[in-house]
Amino acid sequence: MDMIIKNGTVVNGSATFKADVGISGGKIVCIADSIEPNDCQSIVDASGKLVLPGAIDAHTHLAMPFGGTVSSDDYFAGTRAAACGGTTMVFDFALQDFGEKMTDTVKRRDALCAPDAAVDYSFHVAVKDVDNGLLDSIDECVEYGVPSFKVFMVYDFGVTDGVFYRVLQKAKEVGALIGVHAENNELVNTLTKQYLSEGKTSAWYHYMSRPEFVEGEADERAIQWAKATGAPLYIVHLANKQGVEAVTKAKDEGYEIYAETCPQYLEFTSDVYKREDGRNFVCSPPMKGAESQAAIWEAIKRGDIDTIATDHCPFQSAEKDWGINDFTKIPNGCAGIENMYPYMLSAANSGKITFEQAVKLCSENPAKIFGCKDKGSVAIGKDADIVIYDPDLDFTITNDKMHSDCDHTIWEGVKLHGYPVQTYSRGRLVYDKGEFLGERGWGKFVKCSLK
Ligand code: URP
Ligand code: ZN
Ligand code: ZN
Numbered sequence: 143m144d145m146i147i148k149n150g151t152v153v154n155g156s157a158t159f160k161a162d163v164g165i166s167g168g169k170i171v172c173i174a175d176s177i178e179p180n181d182c183q184s185i186v187d188a189s190g191k192l193v194l195p196g197a198i199d200a201h202t203h204l205a206m207p208f209g210g211t212v213s214s215d216d217y218f219a220g221t222r223a224a225a226c227g228g229t230t231m232v233f234d235f236a237l238q239d240f241g242e243k244m245t246d247t248v249k250r251r252d253a254l255c256a257p258d259a260a261v262d263y264s265f266h267v268a269v270k271d272v273d274n275g276l277l278d279s280i281d282e283c284v285e286y287g288v289p290s291f292k293v294f295m296v297y298d299f300g301v302t303d304g305v306f307y308r309v310l311q312k313a314k315e316v317g318a319l320i321g322v323h324a325e326n327n328e329l330v331n332t333l334t335k336q337y338l339s340e341g342k343t344s345a346w347y348h349y350m351s352r353p354e355f356v357e358g359e360a361d362e363r364a365i366q367w368a369k370a371t372g373a374p375l376y377i378v379h380l381a382n383k384q385g386v387e388a389v390t391k392a393k394d395e396g397y398e399i400y401a402e403t404c405p406q407y408l409e410f411t412s413d414v415y416k417r418e419d420g421r422n423f424v425c426s427p428p429m430k431g432a433e434s435q436a437a438i439w440e441a442i443k444r445g446d447i448d449t450i451a452t453d454h455c456p457f458q459s460a461e462k463d464w465g466i467n468d469f470t471k472i473p474n475g476c477a478g479i480e481n482m483y484p485y486m487l488s489a490a491n492s493g494k495i496t497f498e499q500a501v502k503l504c505s506e507n508p509a510k511i512f513g514c515k516d517k518g519s520v521a522i523g524k525d526a527d528i529v530i531y532d533p534d535l536d537f538t539i540t541n542d543k544m545h546s547d548c549d550h551t552i553w554e555g556v557k558l559h560g561y562p563v564q565t566y567s568r569g570r571l572v573y574d575k576g577e578f579l580g581e582r583g584w585g586k587f588v589k590c591s592l593k
Contacts, residue, residue, distance in 0.1 A: 143164045143166050143172070143177070143180075143181075143182045144182070144184065144569060145165040145184045145186065145526075146163070146164050146165070146177050146179060146182050146185050146186070147162065147186045147188050147528065148162045148177070148186065148187055148188060148189075149162070149188055149189040150191050151188075151193065152173070152192075152193045152194075152520050153194050153497045153520075154195065154501060154519045154520055154521070155498055155505070155518075155519060156502070160175070161173050161175060161193075162174055162175070162177040163193060163520060163528070164182075165528075165566075165569045166569075168525060168568035168569040168570070169568075170523065170525075170526050170528075171522065173520070173521070186564070190533075191530050191531060191532055191563070192497065192530070192533060193520060193528060193529075193530060193531075194228070194487075194497075194501055194505070194520065194528065194529045195501060195505040195506070195517070195519050195524070195527060196231065196261075196505065196517070196528060196529055197227075197230065197231075197482060197483040197504040197505050198229070198230070198231045198232075198508040198509055198512075198517060198518065199231070199233065199451050199454065199479055199508075200266075200402065200451040200511075201235075201402060201404070201451035201453050202224075202233065202455075203234065203235055203453070203454065203455035203475060204216060204217050204220040204221075204234050205217060205254065206235065206237070206455060207237075208455065208474070209472070209475070210464070211457060213456060213457060213473075213475060214456045214461075214546075214548045214549075215456055215477070215479070215546050216258060217255045217258035217259050218260060219545075219547035220454065220479055221259045221260040221261045221263065221585055222260050222545050222546075222578050222580065223479045223480040223544060223545040223546040224260075224261050224479045224480065225260055225261050225545075225565050225567065225573045225578060225580050226480055226544075226545040226565070226573045226578050227479060227480035227481060227482065227484055228483040228484065228531070229261065229479060229480075229483055230262065230517075230529075230565060230566075231261060231263060231514065231517055231527065232261065232263050232264075232479070233263070233264050233290070233508075234255065234264075234266075235266055235267075235268045235292060236248050236250070236251035236265040236266070236267050236268065236288075237268045237299070238268060238270045238271060239270070239271075240270060241271060242271070243279040243283075244267045244269070244276070244280055244282070244283035244291070245283045245288075248265050248267060248283060248286065248288050252587055255585075255587070256583070256585075256587065258582055258583065258585075259582075259583065259584070259585025259586075260567075260580040260581065260582060260583075261567050261580070261584070262517075262525075262527070262567065262586050262587075262588050263587060264287075264512070264514070264589070264590055265288050266288070266291060266321060267283060267291045268291075268292045268293075268299075269301065272301075272308055278312075280316060280318055281312075284318050287587075287588075287591065288590065289318045289319060289512075289513060289590055289591065289592045290318065290319045290320075290376070290512055290590070291318060291319070291320050292322065292323065293305070293306050293322050293323070294323045295322065295323060295326070295327055296323060296325045296326075296327045296330060300323075300327055303363070306322070306364070306367060307370075310367055310368060310371040313371075313373040314371050317592050317593060318592070319375075319376055319400075319511070319512070320368075320375055320376065321375075321376040321377070321402075322375060323379070324363070324364045324377060324385070325352060325356050325357050325360050325426065325427055326357075326360045326363075329355075329359075333356070334347075334470060337350060338468070343467055343468045344415075344469060345415045345424055345469050345472065346416055346420065346469075347469050348415060348424050348428055348469040348472065349428040349429070351469075352427055352428050354430055354431065354434060356427075357381060357384075357427045357430075358382050358383070358384025358388070359384075361380065361382070361389070362388045364377065365377075365389070365392050368392075368398075374399070374400070376400040376448075376511065377389065377399070377400065377401045377402065379402060379403065379404050379407070379427060379451075379453050380401045380403045380407075380438070380447070381403065381404075381428075381429070381434060382427070382430050382434045382437075383430075383433055383437035383438075385401075386438060386440075386446065389401045389441070389446055389447075390441065390446045400448040400449070400511055401447050401448055402447070402448065402449040402450070403438050403447050403449075404451060404453050404478065405452065405481060405482050405486065406423075406425070406453075406476060406478060406552065407429060407434075407435065407438055408435065408439060408442075408489075409553075409556065410429045410552070411429055411432050412430055412431055414429055415428065415429070421463070421465050421466065421469070422476070422552055423476060424465070424469065424472040425453065425455070425475050425476045426474045439494070442495060442503065447503065448507050448511060449504075449507050449511065450482060450486055450503045451482070451508070452479050452481070452482045453478065454477060454478050455474070455475025455476065456477035456546060456548035456551075458549050458550075459549050459550050461473050477551050477552065478553070480545060480546060481539060481551075481556075482504060483500075483504050483529065484558050484560075484561055484562060485556075485558065486500040486503060486504055488558035488559045488560055488561075491533050491559045492559050501519075505517070506518045512592075513590040513591045513592040513593075514588055514590050515591070516588070525568050526566055526568055527566065527567055527568065528566040529564070530563050530565075531560060531561070531563070532560060532561060535560060535563065536557065536558065536560070537558045537560075537561040538555065538557050538558070539551065539553040539555065539556045539558065540554060540555070545578050563575050567585070568586075
């Protein structure tokens with residue numbers, strides 16, 4: 143055996159037990175009350191610590207051209223930060239070019255990612271163009287190992303309801319999963335024009351032009367199309383109460399509707415847009431009011447939110463400043479890739495949810511929903527993507543302790559109870575007590591299958 147993690151408490155999505163974990167060739171090969179060291183290369187003492195599966199961040203935008211610039215974490219910086227926050231796999235969005243086959247989109251992004259990624263990765267294809275036979279290129283992409291796609295209902299590359307419907311029909315036919323960014327584009331544009339014409343230009347009006355009902359209506363509409371086509375649907379970054387209620391109802395009716403939310407919606411409310419640095423929090427959908435935040439937490443507790451992901455899409459302060467006098471010029475997106483697992487585990491450590499729930503939301507469920515068979519739990523045969531977590535190590539987030547390339551973080555000053563002390567990616571130590579020890583190019587493309 144290459145390594146034994148001894149004396150720790152293993153936490154999976156539905157079980158917690160004391161055990162030693164044996165690793166060989168990057169895989170978990172043995173789990174037992176006690177494993178004899180014999181000729182083992184390395185022993186890690188995890189007494190008093192939790193031994194967890196690495197998190198899977200199912201929603202990142204690394205090196206993404208967006209908002210007149212490119213998000214500030216490239217594949218190396220983003221995955222380096224991921225590793226240091228206990229995330230051992232990311233799903234990045236590969237934006238289809240007009241006229242491009244989906245598999246070509248994946249290959250184009252993979253060529254950028256492969257030399258740089260420090261942890262394992264896969265993609266969802268963000269669909270822009272389904273004309274001239276491109277809808278059928280979804281079939282080939284599913285076979286290639288990328289069976290998940292996303293449509294945007296907003297932005298200049300958002301799709302019409304008709305295109306969304308056709309993508310869902312295709313997904314139903316070939317067994318793909320469609321994610322959706324749900325906001326009502328018409329209303330966003332209308333409200334934005336109204337506020338700008340009234341000289342209301344601060345970051346607060348980013349929220350006011352995308353209030354609760356703008357997202358809630360679109361969630362309901364998206365669920366309606368999923369029901370009509372019989373296709374499963376994954377709602378990304380769900381941030382409002384009306385949408386939560388629609389998801390709960392659809393699940394109760396037996397539809398395969400998944401919901402993802404992000405830590406920023408759990409920690410911050412729309413009040414942040416009144417702050418001096420409010421523009422740093424501009425993302426879409428925006429943070430909502432306290433009622434929505436409470437509804438999301440309740441949905442997490444009863445299991446109606448399936449995953450937590452970050453929507454990591456940071457921009458430098460100078461780029462955020464483009465919108466000092468016009469909120470529409472602020473590139474949309476915030477950092478979070480290093481904060482997700484520590485934040486959710488801290489919520490567990492403080493008794494808000496259980497550790498098993500945190501692991502289910504951040505690791506087990508994304509692995510299952512997106513079909514990564516080798517990830518998502520500490521179990522024999524799985525990749526040795528493991529986080530050693532110290533429940534007694536308190537941590538205050540400051541940007542100088544983060545490992546991304548962004549010059550600020552919306553998480554500045556947030557206090558966490560407990561923190562990851564080590565991260566292993568396929569058995570290799572990539573993070574140790576504050577220090578990144580991984581390497582550029584270590585991360586591998588993971589082919590996924592929903593069959
Ligand atoms: O503001 C955000 N969320 N930026 C990234 C793109 C998206 O909408 O997911
Ligand atoms: Zn989005
Ligand atoms: Zn996103």
